[in-house]
Each structure stands twice: as C-alpha cells, then as structure tokens.
Amino acid sequence: MLRVGRRVARAVRPGGPEVVEVGFEELPALADGEVLVDVAAAGLNHAETLIRSGSYVVRVPFPYAVGGEGSGRVREVGRGVALQPGTRVCWGAIPGSCATSLVAPAAMLVPLPDALSLDDGACLPVAGLTAGGLARVWPLESGATALVWAAAGAVGRMLVALLANRGVRVIGIASGRRVEGVRAAGAAHVIDRAVEDVGEAVLARTEGRLCAAVFDPIGAATYQTSLRLLAPRGCLISYGELSGPIPPIDPRDLFDRSAFVTRFSGTR
Numbered sequence: 461m462l463r464v465g466r467r468v469a470r471a472v473r474p475g476g477p478e479v480v481e482v483g484f485e486e487l488p489a490l491a492d493g494e495v496l497v498d499v500a501a502a503g504l505n506h507a508e509t510l511i512r513s514g515s516y517v518v519r520v521p522f523p524y525a526v527g528g529e530g531s532g533r534v535r536e537v538g539r540g541v542a543l544q545p546g547t548r549v550c551w552g553a554i555p556g557s558c559a560t561s562l563v564a565p566a567a568m569l570v571p572l573p574d575a576l577s578l579d580d581g582a583c584l585p586v587a588g589l590t591a592g593g594l595a596r597v598w599p600l601e602s603g604a605t606a607l608v609w610a611a612a613g614a615v616g617r618m619l620v621a622l623l624a625n626r627g628v629r630v631i632g633i634a635s636g637r638r639v640e641g642v643r644a645a646g647a648a649h650v651i652d653r654a655v656e657d658v659g660e661a662v663l664a665r666t667e668g669r670l671c672a673a674v675f676d677p678i679g680a681a682t683y684q685t686s687l688r689l690l691a692p693r694g695c696l697i698s699y700g701e702l703s704g705p706i707p708p709i710d711p712r713d714l715f716d717r718s719a720f721v722t723r724f725s726g727t728r
C-alpha cells in the first residue's frame with residue numbers, strides 16, 4: 461500500500477551545491493516500530509559536503525538522498541512505538557534527511573529537550589556523538605592536560621565541556637570572539653590562534669609539560685605542531701582534515717616521546 465509522498469533533495473553527481481536536485485517520491489506504509497516524521501530542519505555538516513563532492517573517505521554511490529541528521533515532529537507511528545504524535549525529535553545517521561518528511565525506525569529518534577530549538581536539534585546529533593566518542597577514545601585522568609583544536613566548533617565545544625566535566629585541564633584553541641565560547645564551555649585556558657603562536661602558548665600554559673592528548677580535526681596545517689605538543693606517551697587523536705590530509709606517519713617522529721597517533725572514525 462502506498463501512502464503520503466515527500467519532496468527530497470538528491471545529489472545526482474559529485475560536485476558543489478548545484479548538483480542537488482529536488483524530487484518527489486512516495487513513502488511506503490509504516491512497518492511495525494517505524495515512525496513518520498515531518499522534517500523541520502536538516503543538518504548539513506562537513507562530512508555531508510565531502511560526500512557530495514565525492515571526496516569523503518567513505519564513497520557513496522550517486523545519486524543519493526542528501527542529509528544525515530535533522531529534527532522534526534512525529535506525525536504518525538507504527539505498531540509498538542511509544543513516541544506520541546507531535547513529539548519533537550532529532551536524529552543522526554538517517555540518509556535522506558533533507559526532505560519534507562521521512563520514515564525512520566523509532567529507535568533512531570531521540571526526543572528533543574524543551575530547552576533546545578528544532579534548529580539546535582538538527583545540528584547537534586553528529587557533533588554530539590562525535591564529541592562523546594572522542595572523549596572516550598584515549599584514557600585521560602582527572603588533572604591531565606588535553607589540547608583541543610577548533611575548540612569553538614560544533615564538535616570542539618562539546619568536547620571541551622565533556623573533558624572539563626571529567627576534571628581534564630583543557631587548553632582550547634579558537635580565534636577572535638569565539639574564544640569566549642570556549643571559556644564558557646569549561647576550558648582552563650584558551651589560545652587565540654590569530655594573535656598567539658600556538659606552540660609557544662602551550663609550552664607556557666603547561667610550564668613545558670605539554671599535553672597527554674591533542675584532538676586535531678584540522679589535519680595538514682596543524683599535524684606537525686600537534687605532534688610537537690605531545691607529552692611523553694601522549695596521543696594525537698586526528699579526526700578531520702579541514703586543511704587537507706595529514707602526511708604519511710613516520711614512526712621515527714614518535715620516537716623521542718614514545719608518542720601515539722590514532723585516527724577516530726566516529727563509529728568504532
């Protein structure tokens with residue numbers, strides 16, 4: 461049986477925003493455990509733009525329905541679903557979220573707290589899940605020092621808060637007025653990369669002891685600095701390539717401090 465249709469955005473070939481076309485498709489009847497949601501907002505994060513340009517580490521065949529995270533209101537529920545129609549929900553990792561409505565398993569939907577707007581809900585899931593995973597990827601004891609690049613970004617700000625909440629002494633890096641948001645998130649120190657040399661500033665703030673962990677989503681432009689700022693047995697956690705890919709890793713660069721480097725995938 462066919463039911464309501466939806467308008468949905470699809471990227472038809474690799475490229476910029478101009479490759480996105482809006483089409484119409486019918487939605488199947490709800491199966492047990494499924495929910496029909498009226499989409500209010502879709503989040504378009506960095507991974508989304510990389511997938512659309514055809515340069516993401518994970519290749520998605522074209523055409524594909526755009527958008528993986530979003531927010532909206534429950535319109536109808538299938539059998540066995542406890543969510544009530546009208547409930548505001550958000551989600552991550554549901555392909556085709558850039559649409560007027562979608563059908564999703566109830567287990568993929570999270571009720572949105574009253575304090576958060578639907579716009580907030582559309583851009584928080586992936587950043588929040590990433591920050592939560594990053595905060596667990598390397599053991600950091602209370603009092604340990606961690607350096608967070610892009611600390612005012614979507615992922616960075618939540619990572620700062622999660623680490624600080626655990627007693628980690630966070631040094632956040634941001635630029636301009638965004639430094640205030642990093643301080644408010646709980647960073648012990650904030651370095652404004654626009655006016656300070658990051659290497660020297662970290663040396664000074666740690667009195668030469670450097671960092672047990674460095675969280676780096678920037679890649680090419682910051683890789684060597686991040687390595688240099690690791691304390692003995694410290695770990696560089698690379699999780700993005702905003703400035704381009706990091707160079708091939710030479711284990712001899714890790715020798716003097718028995719340092720570690722890992723790449724966080726977000727799913728493991």
Ligand SMILES: NC(=O)c1ccc[n+]([C@@H]2O[C@H](COP(=O)([O-])OP(=O)(O)OC[C@H]3O[C@@H](n4cnc5c(N)ncnc54)[C@H](OP(=O)(O)O)[C@@H]3O)[C@@H](O)[C@H]2O)c1
Nearest residue numbers: 506590610613614615634635638677699700701702725726
């Ligand atoms: N592995 C995963 O699972 C996963 C999941 C989500 C996101 N990511 C990646 O994480 C990264 C950050 O995502 P986001 O959504 O938090 O980004 P965002 O909100 O756009 O924040 C990025 C910030 O990075 C800083 N920045 C940009 N270029 C820089 C440079 N050359 N040197 C130093 N800082 C620079 C800028 O802040 P300031 O000017 O204030 O410094 C910018 O605001 C992206 O690469 C994304 O692909 C990975």
